[in-house]
Amino acid sequence: MDTLDDHAKDISEDAAAEAGPNSSLEMNLKEQDTGAGGPIILFFILGLFASLVVGWIVFPKLLYSKKKQPIEFNHVFHVEAVDNGCESCHFFREDGTFSGAPKLAQCIDCHEEIQGISPDEIKFVEEYVSKEREVPWLIYSRQPDCVFFSHAAHIQGARMDCVACHGHMGESESLKVYEENRITGYSRDIWGKSIGGFKKNTWDRMKMDDCAECHRENAANIERKNIQTPTQRLIGHMVNLVSPGTSTFDKGGSIQTERDPCFACHK
Amino acid sequence: MKIGRRGFLSFVIGGAAGTALSPLPWKLMDDSSIWTQMWPWTPVPEDGEASYVNSVCTLCPGHCGITVRKIDNRAVKIEGMKGHPVNNGGICLLGLSGLQLLYGPMRVKTPLKRTGKRGQGQWEKISWNDAVSEVVEKLRDIRSEGHPQTVGFISGFDRGTVSRLFERFLTAYGSPNFMRMPSVRDSYELAQYLMQGVQALPGFDFENSDFVLSFGSGLIDGWGSPVRMSRVHSAWQSAGVKVIQIEPRLSNTAAKSDKWIPINPGTEGALAMGLAHVIVKESLYDADFIENNVEGFFDWKNLVIDKYSPDTVASITGIDSRTIVVLARGFANASKPLAVCGRGNGTTPVNIDECMAVHALNALVGNIHKKGGVWAVSEPDYINWPEIEMDAKAAAGMQHERLDGAGSKTYPFTRYLLPRLPETIDPGEKNPLQALFVSGANPLYTHPDTQAVRNAFDKIPLVVSFSSYMDETAQNADLILPNHIYLERYEEVPTPAGMIEPVIGLSRPVVEPQFNTRHVGDVILQMAKGLGGSVAKTFPWDSYDSCLKETLGDLWNYLIDKGFWSNTGAMPPFFGTSYETASGKFELINKDNGSIPQFKPVSIEGDEKDYPLLLIPYDSMRLACGFIGDPPFVMKTVEDSILKGKDVFVELNPKTARNQGLREGQRVVLTTPKGKAEVKVHLFEGIMPGLVALPRGLGHTGWDEYLAGKGINFNTLIGPVEDPDSGLDAAWGIRAKLEKA
Known part of the structure; x- marks a missing residue:
């Protein structure tokens, strides 16, 4: 064993001696690497930092355009003036459908003529009421056409409060700036003000995850308890693939998809 | 500091890590998926208040009741009206697609005046006032020259207030040339007139018959009132009603019948006579009915026995003589058999002999004016307008014979003969037609030999189309005065084709007129006012709507409320009073005019050698x-x-x-x-x-x-x-x- 070890040592020593003339170059290289270790990490941090700034701060500024509503509106003032709270203007029709943003027909009861001195009211009466043009309100809560949402089921059936999804809109004295997603055309309020998708209140976001969240939390009392977004579904499948039977998603009413029927909420 | 390869790479890696930790990729992914699923150019239906308007579809003579669903001011769906006697909630493909005729690109949006040559498609927009006064001026010239009879009117229908206004206008103006588009109704009306002495609509009680013998009628291919026929057809299937289809081609109707009997085209009348032969020879006819209600049976019997034996008929029709005998027995032995003619969807007439032969079959089995039979349906009589004031010019004009020859010595009993019109239009100096109005019709497409019709139209100095659409006739007109379409106007719609119970539907504006169009009734009133004198006096109404309201009287409120009026308990006319012939009976041989049901082959164009x-x-x-x-x-x-x-x-x-x-x-x-x-x-x-x-x-x-x-x-x-x-x-x-x- 000794002889073998010694032999190996000899060989390596020989090799080092043979490489003599080049050793300084090797040293230089090593020195350079050690010296540049700082900048490389710096570059990494720079890249990380820059992209985080772009992703969290620049991107949302680029993604959304800011639009003003065609005319100003004071909810507080109007809620005080009407008898029936929100439902005075945002009412259910006889057939159970929800009227959404009021049409001229509702405003005209009071605003057939100019009532006050507010320049926005004057503009409203002159530009819209007298010309019989509907106000092109920008709707913060407008959902894509494929979404089927019944206000009646939630407000009249489940006795939910408007605030749960729409926040304290009725307490606003002016209309906030409408931030329109340049790609989809929908309001920023759907994804939520937080670009990271974080929410503090139930009304901060209006995505399908938020529907699902509320439906999960209240699963004991409601019918559609198994709403799953495609992402949740994908994760569930992957978990099932790795260790079958551990995924916790329940089976819904549909035999094909094992979920609640898609068409309950999707047109 | 120099940025090396490694520096750059670590910057990129840092960037990638940072990007992954930022919402950017995830948000973009979400947004792009929303964008691709909601292409911004895909139209999205407006959200709004839903409402329904009841009206009548007048796209075909079926006249179904419709219920139009609206969201705010936009019509979004046409459905069949529940409880309507014609369609009870059903609707056909065309009726369902009516919204495309309302919002589609084929609409004429404003009055147009031709600027280029006819048919070149060069138009200028003109105001309604200019358009109407241009027409009025021309009409005034024609009248002052003493030729009011040279003005003609082609209309798709001849019933209801709008058609009656056209006719009234022409009469007050001095022209007898009001013409209705041809259809199998022409043949049936004439057959009923010759055999029963009445001017009435043919009605078929398909719902109650148990053996239907169709001589080429496309009963579920658009014949009569298509939705009613579909419903009836379903009822036949479940009730086990026998349906026999006789035609040379396996149509949908033939495919869904109990038996399809291919026949040499054009020989359907011969088969009807052959069937009559068997029924008469074997005494399978309704002896009671023949004895009490039929005139001329014995003379006709001899003719049938002599000339139409199964073998003779077999050689004409190509149908085996045994089949003819079996078919005749089946028909005569059924308790409520019904024979019907009119090829395809019934928009073309059949020759009068064929129609009379088929009608005679119904008489032989005694199912005239009976449950499950053929009825002569009288029109609800609600249009009671004051007498037409005719000045000397109008009276002189009305003395002239009609241009199409209907009512002349040659064709004394036919009411309209539009297909004969082109040949009467003469390019010479004294053109018999100086101005032609077309409404609810498209003769330059639907008339046989369209090229000849177009050549004839080219010789008419003024052609005015009231079409709401840029159809072939409008394309070749001098002026287009677009009417509101059926979803934009009021109009009462009398009894649908083939129904046995009188019905009046109310077509009403589902939406506001979408373009600068005008109700044709109002245009007629304006033209009359423009002409002044006795013509103006004949039209005491301010607008078509007020004319309609006044005409309908109490019925107006009923129609507004319910959408239609029908006499559901309609009874067939009593025997004895229902025949207004000289004998007071159903005349198989009409001695006054010599008409006898028989088979006369129609010689069609072309010789066999050149055209095999x-x-x-x-x-x-x-x-x-x-x-x-x-x-x-x-x-x-x-x-x-x-x-x-x-x-x-x-x-x-x-x-x-x-x-x-x-x-x-x-x-x-x-x-x-x-x-x-x-x-x-x-x-x-x-x-x-x-x-x-x-x-x-x-x-x-x-x-x-x-x-x-x-x-x-x-x-x-x-x-x-x-x-x-x-x-x-x-x-x-x-x-x-x-x-x-």
């Missing part, structure tokens, strides 16, 4: 072939074996194809004595050898890009053949040949 094949048309629910063309939704349903791209297929029996050396899909030139067209071959076992079948409803030049230029218009390949007894167009086909293209 026979071209016949066929109709389908998917191809509107009247004054309305297919809207895009309906065009989408036309099968690839009928129309592929712009090519139409002719149906050919494989045997015929083999003889002609043709194969499936081959491009051929179809030639008739009237014209030629390039078509493709479709082999079909369901058509008799020696025949070529071409669908009607294609080959438009007007309307929109979804319809124009697709296929061939059957009417360009056929000409009218005059029935010598009635003057009606009796052509059922034309000789033809096929050559490889």
